[in-house]
Amino acid sequence: MDEDWQGDLERWLAPYLKGLGNKTRRRMCPAYIAGLIGPGDRKSIQPMAARSDAISYDRLHHFIGAGLWDSAPLEATLWDQADKLVGGNEAWLIIDDTALPKKGKASVGVAPQYATALGKNANCQTLVSVTLASGAVPLMLSLRLFLPESWTSDIARMDKAGVPACFQEYRTKPEIAIEEIDRVIAAGVRFGCVLADAGYGLSAPFRQALSTRGLCWAVGIPRHQKVYPADVQLIFPVAGRGRPRVRHVPDVKSMAAQAMLEGAKWRQLGWRKGTKGRLTARFAAMRVRIADGAPQRIGSAGAQHMPGEEAWLVGEHRSNGERKYYLSNLPADTPIRALAGAIKARWICEQAHQQLKEELGLDHFEGRSWTGLHRHALMTMMAYAFLQSRRLAQAGRKKKSPRSASPTHPASSAPSHP
Structure with missing residues (x-):
C-alpha cells in the first residue's frame, strides 16, 4: 500500500x-x-x-x-x-x-x-x-x-x-x-x-421467510432434504373402509434430493478462474416442489410434509468425489449455467x-x-x-477504455x- x-x-x-x-x-x-x-x-x-x-x-x-x-x-x-x-x-x-x-x-x-x-x-x-x-x-x-x-x-x-x-x-x-x-x-x-x-438452507422457515419477502435465493441443503416432482398432484384417495378422507394428499411420495437427481442429466460447467486454472464441476438441475409444507399423516407413511414452493433442485459433483445439493427459487427459465454461477458466487464471503x-x-x-x-x-x-x-x-484508473467501470x-x- x-x-x-x-x-x-x-x-x-x-x-x-x-x-x-x-x-x-x-x-x-x-x-x-x-x-x-x-x-x-x-x-x-x-x-x-x-x-x-x-x-x-x-x-x-x-x-x-x-x-x-x-x-x-x-x-x-x-x-x-x-x-x-x-x-x-x-x-x-x-x-x-x-x-x-x-x-x-x-x-x-x-x-x-x-x-x-x-x-x-x-x-x-x-x-x-x-x-x-x-x-x-x-x-x-x-x-x-x-x-x-x-x-x-x-x-x-x-x-x-x-x-x-x-x-x-x-x-x-x-x-x-x-x-x-x-x-x-x-x-x-x-x-x-x-x-x-446448508447451515441456513436446511431451515424451511429461513427459505420461506425469504420467499415471503419476495426475495430470490439460492441455498445449500443436505442430501436428505425431501422434495416432490414438480408435477405432483393433490388427490382425495378413496377410503377402503371407515370415513372418507377430508384432506387431500400427494399422489406420489417425497424423496431425498440425492435420489431425485440420480437419473438426471449432468453437465460439466466452469464458473471462474482459480489459482490452478478454471474451476469446473458437473451439475444437474430439475424443477421440484419442496417438501416443507404443513405436516400431515399420509397412510402407513405417517406424518409427512406436504408439497410447498416450486423451486430448482441443483446437484454438484466435484472432481474430488464430493457431492453437494442446493435449492433455488430463481425463475423456471433460468439456464443451468446461471444457476451454477449463483451457487458458486458464495465463495467470496x-x-x-x-x-x-x-x-x-x-x-x-x-x-x-x-x-x-x-x-x-x-x-x-x-x-x-x-x-x-x-x-x-x-x-x-488502470483501465484505458472510456467505457470501463468507474x-x-x-x-x-x-x-x-x-
Whole structure:
C-alpha cells in the first residue's frame, strides 16, 4: 500500500466522523482503524496503542469498550457506501457465519460449538455475517453475535457481559440472519439474490421467510432434504373402509434430493478462474416442489410434509468425489449455467472472513463485552470497506477504455445473474 493511505483514510472517514459528535471520539475512530490496517501481527488494543505515539491505550480502550456513542450512524454510512460501491440488481447478499476461537468462558457468547472454518467443535464465539458482493468484490455489512442457549438461559451472565435486553432471547442463526436482512432492506441496500450454505438452507422457515419477502435465493441443503416432482398432484384417495378422507394428499411420495437427481442429466460447467486454472464441476438441475409444507399423516407413511414452493433442485459433483445439493427459487427459465454461477458466487464471503481475520484482526479483540465486540467488528468492516474502495479506485484508473467501470460502479466485476 502506498504511503498516503492514512491521508486517504482521513478523507474517506469524514462522513463517519459526523455521527460521532465528540472531538475525542472523532480522533479515536481513525486511530483505531489505522491501527487495524497498519503494520503489526496483533491487532488488539494494547499492541495497536503501543505502535502509535498519537493515542493512549486507556483512551482507545474506552472508545471501543465503554464510550457512550451510538454505532447506528456509522453502520448507516457503511451500508450507504457499500451500496454505492457494489449494490444493484446483480449484487449478491451472502449469509454465512464465522467463528472466533476463544479461551475461557467470560467473553460474551463464548461456548463449545461447531466452528465451520475448523471443521470441528471448539470453544469460540460465532458471528452471523451479511456480505454484499459483486463479482470478486465483497463488502461486509453486518457481523452479529450468536448466543448459544448456555448464555440465553443465564440472565446474570448476559447482564454482566452487557448484552442488551432486546438481544437476550434465544435466536437461531437463521432467525438472526432474517432480522439482519430486514435491516438491510429497510436501509435501501440493493441486491438481486440471497445466497447461503446448508447451515441456513436446511431451515424451511429461513427459505420461506425469504420467499415471503419476495426475495430470490439460492441455498445449500443436505442430501436428505425431501422434495416432490414438480408435477405432483393433490388427490382425495378413496377410503377402503371407515370415513372418507377430508384432506387431500400427494399422489406420489417425497424423496431425498440425492435420489431425485440420480437419473438426471449432468453437465460439466466452469464458473471462474482459480489459482490452478478454471474451476469446473458437473451439475444437474430439475424443477421440484419442496417438501416443507404443513405436516400431515399420509397412510402407513405417517406424518409427512406436504408439497410447498416450486423451486430448482441443483446437484454438484466435484472432481474430488464430493457431492453437494442446493435449492433455488430463481425463475423456471433460468439456464443451468446461471444457476451454477449463483451457487458458486458464495465463495467470496469466505475470502472476506479470512481477510478480516488475517489482515484486520477481527479475531484479535480481547474484551469481553457485547458492545466492545460489536464495535470492534464494525471498525474492521469499515477498514475493509476503505481498502476495497481504494482497490476499485485503482482498478478504475488502470483501465484505458472510456467505457470501463468507474470506481463507484464496478460493473465489470458483476456476476452473471438471470
